[in-house]
Amino acid sequence: MKWGKMASVLMMSLTVVVAGCGAKTDNNGNSATATSAATEKPAATAAASTKPAKLTDVKIVLDWTPNTNHTGLYVAKDQGYFEQEGLNVEIIQPGDGGSEGMVAAGKAEFGVSVQESITNARIQGVPIVSIAAIIQHNTSGFASPVSKNIKTPKDFEGKTYGGYGAPVEMAVIESLMQQEKANVSKVKVVNIGSADYFTAVKRDIDFSWIYYAWTGVDAELRNEPINMIYLTKYSDKLDYYTPVLATSEKMIKEKPEIVKAFTAAAAKGYQFAIDKPEEAANMLLKAVPDLDKKLVIASQKWLSPKYKDDAPRWGEQKRAVWDNYATWMLDHKLLEKKLDVDAAFTNDFLPGSKK
Template identity: 40%
Template sequence: MKKKYFATLLCAAVLTAFTGCGESGALKEEKKAENKTEKLTFVLDWTPNTNHTGLYVAKEKGYFEDEGLEVEIVQPPEDGADALVASGKAQLGVSFQDTMAPAVAGEDALPNTAIAAVVQHNTSGIISRKGEGMDRPKGLEGKKYATWDAPIEKAMMKNVVEEDGGDFSKVELIPSTVTDEVSALKTKSVDAIWVFYAWAGVATEVAGLDTDYFAFKDINPVFDYYTPVIIGNNEFLEKEPETAKSFLRALKKGYEFAIEDPDAAADILCEASPELDVELVKASQKYLADQYKAEEERWGYISPERWNAFYNWLNENGLSETEIPENTGFSNEYLPE
């Protein structure tokens, strides 16, 4: 799974109108008794993978239905989930704190808010063939790194290389969108790739490819930002906060099921997306079972300190055209206790 890096643009569209502004428990039960459901559209960030398992579990297990919701899961357009959610054509979706950055403040800010963390810590880092010296950032000197050529990405790479005493100018940047990390490393078309270990890293294990890996958060704690996150359209959140809370209540159950029984959760994801490799999904699901909540007591919580630390770093390094104020772009108020 490769995450897109893009500068999100404001999508001018008429927001979808919704009926109702929240429900009491009694009203919810009445609605269920009358077989009334509220329809929501949820847009993914990429093709289905284990980041999304809780969503598919909640749908398959009837957790959304129990909350009086009918959730349609759709694939993202070319400009990503952020634009579709901002337009109101989808009320909810998946994004990432780093890719949200260009559009959380200023005149071009998108009307979206992160309302839950899918995974508690940043599991991304640099993977390379084992034993070639790239188990630490300085070892990237003289090696071919597959870059998306994105400003935040390159700034982070420069930071970790220099933190390790290396010279970033000596890293060979190869513009490349790698879709098969195993093949790219085996053929030596590139030497190092930015991956999310839960998917691409685990894929190398399943393929029997020996690798070295270092995580960004282990080099610089400021890079322990939130990726991925659930985002909601601001008008939807304002008009229907109880619906948003109902959605997250059901979604939390989905992810808690995946934590408690990753094998069964993997089966549900594979049934919904039969094109997926079962062995990879099973292994990835086992890895993520310990990552969804990590040390937090409740799934989805976003630490203001960690959220602000990353955006402050962007501000300090001139990586945001508009300075991002603290506590901008996220909220924990829709999470179930």
């Protein structure tokens, strides 16, 4: 499940509005001689006053290396959506503590996370909150080369799973296998560490947990066909949000206008990626040129319709989804206590919200 772990960047220039005499900067960063404020045309003065005198610096920390889960953020930077909302946004990579720890510690105002991580964090008393679902439904599952003949969870018996050492992995495998009365004790587990799916299945494993939008699409491009067992096919409770945008309770309490502005710009970015996948993919590639161009474009075309999917708007989160997965985690002894679901997420900052 490499993409979410498994899961530098361009900086926006500030637009400075200078009153009175002296130098002033236009939208393209060109220096021009300013006339006296008294001689400025009223229309020009009114137009200038609608722009923020100074952009607010904020950071968003990713959950993993840049990929098409993050495209909407790069589009929002490229198209100036953040700047229009008065924000100068820097996209940064996660440190050892992950995006959740950095957001909670105030090292970044926003972060990319997943429902599982936020649930665990809140159980441990870490005050972070999901403010938007980046993808509406879980697109992850267990992949294997077609030659392994693994078509259902029952076929996991006698096979070797390549994992990353997270307790949730075997809980999910067991949950799926129980649907078919299969025996999870017949599954051998190997920790593949930093090895990718393609390396591991050629070496010592039969199947692994992947996100289709990246590894699955990559398999298509490599002409290495796979069998894919999606989690959502076997359990509604495993249709959780992965990934999401998150912030801290402190930001929501003390700077709600910044949270609202950030979410509004991100929503525009993801809507652009929904409407124009290839253009959006090229904006991601412009910002992160080391990425594989064919993979990014193909992945974007596959993923863009799934950002919003059947939701009434991009980013919408359902209470039932949060409750169902937290209940599943509690039932499988992955949580120490019941989650306060209503404190873990909010739709209040999405465009169109009444609050």
